[in-house]
Amino acid sequence: MIPEIGEFALIIALLLSVVLAVVPMYGATTANEMWMSYARPLAMGQFLFVIVSFICLGYAFAQDDFSVVYVAQHSNSQMPIQFKLSAIWGGHEGSLLLWALILCGWTFAVSRFSKALPLDMLARVLSVMGIIATGFISFLLITSSPFERYLPRFPADGADLNPLLQDFGLIVHPPMLYMGYVGFSVAFAFAIAALLSGRMDAAWARWSRPWTNVAWAFLGLGITLGSWWAYYELGWGGWWFWDPVENASLMPWLVGTALVHSLAVTEKRGVFKSWTLLLAIFAFSLSLLGTFLVRSGVLTSVHAFASDPERGFFILMLLAITMGGSLTLYAFKAPSVKSESSFSWLSREVLLLVNNVFLTVMAVTVLLGTLYPLLIDALGQGKISVGPPYFNAVFVPIMGTMAIAMGVSVAVRWRETSTETVLKTLWLPAVISLLMGLIFPFVYGSGFDMRVFLGISVSLWIISTVVSEFIGKFRNAQTLSSRLSQLSMSYYGMMLAHIGVAVTAIGITLVSTYSEERDMRMAKGDSVELAGYQFTFQGTQVVKGANYMADQATIEVTEDGQSVVTLHPEKRRYNVKRNMMTEADIDAGLFRDLYVALGEPLNEGEAWAVRVHYKPYVRWLWLGGILMALGGLLTAADKRYRKSSRKQESVHA
């Protein structure tokens, strides 16, 4: 009964989204205020019914209702309750339902928190989101309903969730990632509404910007969480694999980063409007493309999600309609967009344009590398692979150059800056970062290392330029506190995010240069030395978990005879699917991780294969990701987005 209610609620949500897609939009074109005012209640109703549907599915999982196909395939009565609930998005159908839920959530949020928005703009934005919801909910209902039943005979117990997914990572990573993916639909809807109404001015950028920044922050957080999850869960200590699925999330993030910057220029200076619109369209289209690539199975033929060509076709159609429709609209409307202000060679506008070019080229490169094997295969030129060596070779120089431009950009003002001023601000950071970069490999490592020199110099360059700019702001300040409060929240957000980039860059540089690993065969009492740490194997014992049995090893770590930590990596055998899982144990630290994973027993359990890693500064990768996301959120929290627009305008006019 409950699953049927869920399905029924989803059907009602679909009907509401169809009405939302049509009525307010029609009202906006005919200036019918009553029709436009339907947008808010419709957004709320749509959200409510998807929530009902989602709760019904959650209930089916919690109650172990294995007559529901999706529950039977992704859950098991032995699973702990938190994993039963997160198993809602452990498969294709449920993650689509989560996607729809988040989409309707964003729609509802826009309807609630945009009091300053003119009614016709709001109506158009919500209608565009209603169109997207119509597409996705019908996709759910037609090809991937999570409420289908095994009737009359259903299994006594579920097939269990993939053990890799029975983890805290599954609880937090997909919702964050989807918040980002789907959040770009808001930026997209604002762009389409702007094109439709012909109002593509600074005000439009101001409305759209906080939403875009929040979505971008969530996407970054989602990617960061995913990287961290892969690191601790997969058992081989990698944190980024350039896997097609990772690339699918990186592309919208890169374009989103470009969009966040471009929106800033459009808001502050009223330039690059058509470019900003285009980026907003592409950020969301790439989110859809990512979904298509992952779900349709064109990329990895043995993909767990990619079961059905029909689904792939449906998403491809959605993508074609979205991109085709929006780009056609863009082609007709965008040329009429005019920019009002000018700038010179050395201005923040130009540097932000440079940033946009670099980020776009990076996104295109990821796309190229991801699709190239398909292209070559389709042309009958054989099978090739494009993997980490390619992406690293292409990305590192582009990112390095962009990092240099990042440092310059904070020292440069809008419109025009004299070369003299820039040099005056920048010479000290340049000297400091180059010197420190030069010294670092000698102090930390065993001698000069070009990669470390470049990586550290560039990262310190980003940090020191931000700091020197910040100090420069106080030169003429009367009191410290008055100056601190004068600086806007979005300024602090920018600084934080840029420092985040540097922190991540330091992490990448150091962990990829100074990591050490050993694969060892260890019997009781054996020990191995790695990076000054002594790892001693103390044997294994059998441990019983909720739905698995595990061999748990005890490994003592000492440094110069002093005990550091005792690690307990596990080898788990899950009861239902009988598959083995490596559960690594990590001693995490700000400056280094000690990472131990247990392999297979050798010689009937006398000895074990053990992999030991020493990972310096690996936490900095994710720390930087968190700082970037916080920066994005801080910018969105700027007062000027909350004040009524009228007040704001009278201050500056």
Add this chain to the structure above:
Amino acid sequence: MLMNKLTLGLLVLFCSSVSLAAIDVYQFDDPEKEKRFQELAYELRCPKCQNQNIADSNAEIAKDLRTKIQQMLVADKTNPEIIDYMVERYGDFVLYEPRVKPQTYLLWYGPALFLLLGLAIILWVIRGRRQSKESTAGNGVVLTTTEAKQLDALLNTKKGKQS
């Protein structure tokens, strides 16, 4: 990355768990070769698995290839010789770093080309923009006067005056 993990999960199912990657059974006479061994194992793709290098893969074939690399290194083969050997048997598919040849020109030179194109567009935009200078307020002002007027106009329409 969720899906990535699912793929890997599948691989765990398909490639029966023989061991957690290579155990330290590969002996080398000098540490430089050991380093080359690790590099090669990370850059070659396991021909049977979906998307894993042969260092991380548990599959039998990856294990065989690791042994082969070790033997060739001990026999003083160079990296290009080892890679050629692998490509000869398993095709370009095993190379995570595709070779530069006519089919991959776009892949390798594309990014540089796009970058140049982008920078050319920037130059073009700036040249156009420098022509039309106009006096607006200086730094720190959030909206230019024109924009403020537009905003004003917008806010007026909010009161129901639709165009």
